[in-house]
Amino acid sequence: MSKLNSNTLAIQTFALTKRFDGLMAVDSINLEISRGELFSLLGPNGAGKTTTINILCCLLKPTSGTASIMGYDIMKEPFRVKELIGVAPQETTISEHLNSWENLSLIGRVHRIDSKELRKRSEELLETVGLLERAKDRVGKFSGGMKRRLNLIMALVPDPEILFLDEPTLGLDPQSRRAIWDYIAELKGKKTVLLTTHYLEEADVLSDRVGIIDEGKIVALGTPDELKKNISETNTMIISAENLSAEAIEGLRTSDRYAEIDNVSGKLRVWGKGLNFREVIDYLHFQDVTIYSAALEQPTLEDVFLQITGKELRE
Numbered sequence: 003m004s005k006l007n008s009n010t011l012a013i014q015t016f017a018l019t020k021r022f023d024g025l026m027a028v029d030s031i032n033l034e035i036s037r038g039e040l041f042s043l044l045g046p047n048g049a050g051k052t053t054t055i056n057i058l059c060c061l062l063k064p065t066s067g068t069a070s071i072m073g074y075d076i077m078k079e080p081f082r083v084k085e086l087i088g089v090a091p092q093e094t095t096i097s098e099h100l101n102s103w104e105n106l107s108l109i110g111r112v113h114r115i116d117s118k119e120l121r122k123r124s125e126e127l128l129e130t131v132g133l134l135e136r137a138k139d140r141v142g143k144f145s146g147g148m149k150r151r152l153n154l155i156m157a158l159v160p161d162p163e164i165l166f167l168d169e170p171t172l173g174l175d176p177q178s179r180r181a182i183w184d185y186i187a188e189l190k191g192k193k194t195v196l197l198t199t200h201y202l203e204e205a206d207v208l209s210d211r212v213g214i215i216d217e218g219k220i221v222a223l224g225t226p227d228e229l230k231k232n233i234s235e236t237n238t239m240i241i242s243a244e245n246l247s248a249e250a251i252e253g254l255r256t257s258d259r260y261a262e263i264d265n266v267s268g269k270l271r272v273w274g275k276g277l278n279f280r281e282v283i284d285y286l287h288f289q290d291v292t293i294y295s296a297a298l299e300q301p302t303l304e305d306v307f308l309q310i311t312g313k314e315l316r317e
Contacts, residue, residue, distance in 0.1 A: 012037040012164055012194035013058065017067035020053050020218075027053045029218035030067065035211075037072075037163075040186070040195040042205040045215035046311060051198045054215070055166055058196070059089055072163055088162030092169045094153040098142035102133055102152055105141060106159055113160040120159070127155040131185055147178025154182065164194045171204060183208060206303040216311045229306045237277040238299040241270040243291050250289035254282070 013035040020028040028050045035041045045051050056062040058069055060080035069076045071083040096105050103124060110120035128134040131151040136144070141152065154170055167186070171179040179201070186208055189195055199205050205212055206226045214222040214229075222229055254272060272282055283296060 010036055011070075012039070012072055013041075013069065013196065015058075015067065015069040018054070018057060018064055018069055019066045020050075020057060020062065021065045026218050028057070028064070031215075031218075031220055033213065033220065033223075035194060035196065037194055038191045039210045040190045040197065040208055042197045042199060042209040042212045043215060044199070044202070044205055044212060044307060049215045050218040051215055052168065055168060055196065055198065059087060059166060060084055085160075086162060087164045087166060088157035088160060089166045090154050090157040090168065090170055092172060094149050096141050096149060096152055096156065099140065101140055102128060102137040105152060105156060109156050109159045115160065123159060123161070127158055130188075131155055132181070145178070147174050147181065150174060150178065150182060151185070154185065158193075162193065164196070165189065167195060167197045169199055170197070171199070171201060179204070202303045202307060212303070214307060214310055222306065222310050226303055230301045230303065233301050233306055233309055237274070238301070238305075239270075239272040239277060239279060239282060239296060240299050241272065241282075241286070241296045242294040243270055243286065244294070245291050246270060247289065247291075250286060250291055253285065253289065 011034050013033065015031050015033045018028055018031040018033075019026075031050075031054065043051050043054065053062065057064050058071065058076065060076050060083050063077070072086050074082045074086070076083055097108070100108070106124040106127070107120065110117075110124070115123070125134065128137050131154070133148060133151060133155075136148070141149065144152070150170060154167070157165060157167075170186070171182050174182070183204060186195065186197070190208075190210070197205070197208065209226055211223070211225050212229060213220050224232075251270070279296070279298060283293065286293060
């Protein structure tokens with residue numbers, strides 16, 4: 003078997019491109035994801051995230067370019083690639099008429115795992131995600147969060163080197179989402195994880211690096227802190243105040259230094275490049291505005307996303 007060069011890279015793409023009837027879904031993507039890295043791929047709906055993952059999982063053939071998984075070419079050695087990956091798709095793949103043991107056993111048999119080893123792995127995984135006591139219950143009785151947790155560990159039964167997680171916490175309540183976050187965080191450094199998510203806080207908390215894809219192109223790449231630092235020249239002030247007159251707010255709006263001003267229930271949000279904290283406070287005092295608190299707000303990954311793409315994550 004021929005390996006593409008790299009001892010440290012888990013995923014590498016080479017001008018990866020996919021067209022559908024003239025539509026450019028993935029446009030010459032070049033990515034390098036290190037072994038043990040948790041990489042989040044973010045983008046608006048239709049940006050090319052799912053298409054990229056389907057190509058990397060050997061479910062779609064690229065129009066041009068290629069990629070390697072742990073050094074194996076997805077075009078030349080797709081069966082070898084599939085032995086190295088685990089996939090937890092957005093739509094759960096569990097059989098609801100079976101119990102947890104039976105679902106995990108089904109996956110294990112597909113991968114020809116020894117029965118004793120399969121039992122051991124299944125017990126460890128079920129215990130880790132808090133499902134061991136419910137392992138004999140029919141999955142159809144599970145809550146959404148429990149089904150998501152089972153869906154996640156099913157991808158881990160074959161002990162893959164690379165794990166693809168497609169929106170693993172979509173639609174969950176905050177408690178269930180946090181439980182899955184904690185488990186994914188435990189995988190960092192042990193598995194290479196490629197994560198897609200519509201929750202920017204999730205990507206911010208979990209990711210080693212983030213790639214933002216829009217219209218098939220990677221438009222930003224870096225750690226969450228690096229991406230936020232790149233827009234740090236754009237500052238935001240949050241001011242809690244009283245007596246905020248329309249004239250005072252309009253005076254701020256007329257300055258070309260402030261791109262956005264919102265006033266909601268006495269909370270003034272001032273956003274813009276070159277924002278001067280003292281200047282804004284002095285101006286409001288001069289306008290007889292009573293200020294209770296004022297603080298600079300650090301940029302978030304959502305600020306980065308909106309500035310780069312100009313779009314909400316959900317369209």
